[in-house]
Amino acid sequence: MSTTEIPPRLRKTHPERQQEYARLAALEAAEILDTPPESSFDAITRLAAEYFRADAVLLSFADESRVWTKSYWGEPVRELPREGSIFEMVLQADGPVVVPALSADQVCGECSLMLRRLKVRSFASVPVRASARQILGTLTIFGAQPRRPMSGDELRTLESLAELAASQLELRRLRKICNRQGARPQQQSSRQVTGIWPRLPDLRRALDEHQFVLYYQPEVELATRKIVGLEALIRWRHPDRGLIPPMDFIPLAEECGMILPIGDWGLAEACRQIREWCNQEVCEGSLRICVNLSARQFAREGLADHVEELLRRSGVSSGQLGLEMTESSLIPDAPIAMEVLGSLRRLGVSLLMDDFGTGYSSLNHLHKFPFDVLKIDRSFVARMAESEQALQIVRTIVDLARVLGMSVVAEGIETAQQASMLQQLGCRYGQGYLYAKPLPAEEITRLLRCPERIVPNSVSAAAALPN
Ligand code: C2E
Ligand code: MG
Ligand code: MG
Numbered sequence: 083m084s085t086t087e088i089p090p091r092l093r094k095t096h097p098e099r100q101q102e103y104a105r106l107a108a109l110e111a112a113e114i115l116d117t118p119p120e121s122s123f124d125a126i127t128r129l130a131a132e133y134f135r136a137d138a139v140l141l142s143f144a145d146e147s148r149v150w151t152k153s154y155w156g157e158p159v160r161e162l163p164r165e166g167s168i169f170e171m172v173l174q175a176d177g178p179v180v181v182p183a184l185s186a187d188q189v190c191g192e193c194s195l196m197l198r199r200l201k202v203r204s205f206a207s208v209p210v211r212a213s214a215r216q217i218l219g220t221l222t223i224f225g226a227q228p229r230r231p232m233s234g235d236e237l238r239t240l241e242s243l244a245e246l247a248a249s250q251l252e253l254r255r256l257r258k259i260c261n262r263q264g265a266r267p268q269q270q271s272s273r274q275v276t277g278i279w280p281r282l283p284d285l286r287r288a289l290d291e292h293q294f295v296l297y298y299q300p301e302v303e304l305a306t307r308k309i310v311g312l313e314a315l316i317r318w319r320h321p322d323r324g325l326i327p328p329m330d331f332i333p334l335a336e337e338c339g340m341i342l343p344i345g346d347w348g349l350a351e352a353c354r355q356i357r358e359w360c361n362q363e364v365c366e367g368s369l370r371i372c373v374n375l376s377a378r379q380f381a382r383e384g385l386a387d388h389v390e391e392l393l394r395r396s397g398v399s400s401g402q403l404g405l406e407m408t409e410s411s412l413i414p415d416a417p418i419a420m421e422v423l424g425s426l427r428r429l430g431v432s433l434l435m436d437d438f439g440t441g442y443s444s445l446n447h448l449h450k451f452p453f454d455v456l457k458i459d460r461s462f463v464a465r466m467a468e469s470e471q472a473l474q475i476v477r478t479i480v481d482l483a484r485v486l487g488m489s490v491v492a493e494g495i496e497t498a499q500q501a502s503m504l505q506q507l508g509c510r511y512g513q514g515y516l517y518a519k520p521l522p523a524e525e526i527t528r529l530l531r532c533p534e535r536i537v538p539n540s541v542s543a544a545a546a547l548p549n
Contacts, residue, residue: 105216112218114251119151123141127155127221130221131223138154138224140153144167146286147164160384168220178241183203183229184228203227204228208220285331288318289343294319296316298521304512309537310369311369314352342378349392353398356403359530374407393431406436412451435448438479439479448486462479463493463504491512492511497516518537
């Protein structure tokens with residue numbers, strides 16, 4: 083099975099994991115995750131900045147994979163990767179971390195992204211704790227220059243400011259409880275009532291215990307059956323329930339925010355796999371590996387930085403990575419989506435619009451978003467042979483893409499008739515069971531070793547592929 087290298091914070095003993103679960107539960111109770119900065123905390127960061135004459139101050143809280151800034155003074159930062167962060171240092175120290183003079187090497191190593199962005203040469207960070215003492219976040223002051231060591235009094239002042247943030251959180255929590263008690267009984271979600279599996283803790287455990295796996299489906303040039311790309315599709319390899327398809331857990335993951343750490347894992351794992359295929363010399367030339375992104379992953383500004391960091395770490399070139407997203411994931415916050423897409427584009431990764439034609443206003447938005455590829459939804463491909471209307475839609479999409487300079491990939495091709503109709507309409511690329519189902523990475527390696535990377539005529543021939 084292919085798993086990414088286990089980040090240090092996941093290499094945990096059982097009690098450490100339990101502690102982390104308790105910490106995440108306390109964080110959830112505080113309801114401060116995955117939301118924009120809140121001005122109610124600004125008095126604290128401003129006071130810290132003035133008192134310590136700091137160049138920047140961040141009040142942040144960390145979930146499984148991200149550090150979310152709730153209030154900043156100085157350089158605006160909304161979220162940062164958790165791995166190698168100051169938060170991790172504070173968590174490990176279970177107390178304040180004060181670094182009066184950072185060397186240039188350290189700036190590029192640990193906490194690289196944040197320190198580089200803020201041009202930091204000194205910092206001091208203290209924990210913000212829940213009422214049960216778990217560390218939920220940190221209050222950190224930054225200096226652009228080295229500074230003298232902090233006195234005991236100064237450190238206590240910084241800790242008092244962090245306690246102020248913690249008590250504000252506690253107050254908010256109590257206020258919410260009061261409101262709920264005063265209001266009519268809350269409607270439980272159908273998930274809670276019927277006991278539908280899975281639930282949030284199941285997803286968390288699955289991530290922690292490396293039960294997710296990526297399968298890959300080839301994308302081929304229709305005329306030659308040559309593999310030109312691969313789409314990464316997540317599966318959950320559950321120890322008792324077997325292989326679980328994405329639609330059985332992605333909607334819940336989106337609902338509860340777990341899609342962020344799961345999505346981060348997927349991106350990192352895809353980059354690791356690309357690297358491995360490159361090392362095995364099976365992905366030279368133009369082979370693009372695409373990862374699906376969900377709406378929540380767009381609602382944050384750090385996505386492009388995150389992708390850039392992953393590419394840098396894995397040594398994968400941006401041309402080898404594609405990102406697929408549906409139109410509906412872009413619409414809720416179109417201005418942010420535009421910004422995020424723009425920065426991804428500048429990185430050089432390909433952008434693919436998935437399930438095209440199913441959105442409510444596909445044509446309206448198409449020219450606004452900088453996509454390279456349109457993927458025709460498989461419902462049109464499936465109906466094309468019987469329905470004149472579906473055929474007309476496919477024809478329009480292909481023509482439109484040509485005018486806009488995008489390429490087209492048809493999804494869900496199951497019959498030779500569909501493949502030839504698509505080619506007649508001018509669609510060059512496609513994917514579907516006719517060529518190959520989504521397969522584990524090892525089987526894809528064998529497919530990539532086929533002469534000219536051409537998929538054998540029968541899918542069942544996959545069993546007889548070269549080793
Ligand atoms: P999608 O991105 O549109 O992926 C195509 C889906 O069509 C896949 O289903 C694939 O197995 C299926 N498919 C491909 N060829 C054929 C065919 O010829 N016939 C039929 N009937 N189906 C075909 P899958 O793997 O179950 O994924 C479903 C959806 O789950 C994906 O739709 C995507 O929206 C989402 N998904 C998958 N992996 C991820 C992930 O890592 N992150 C996120 N956010 N979403 C994911
Ligand atoms: Mg897709
Ligand atoms: Mg699709």
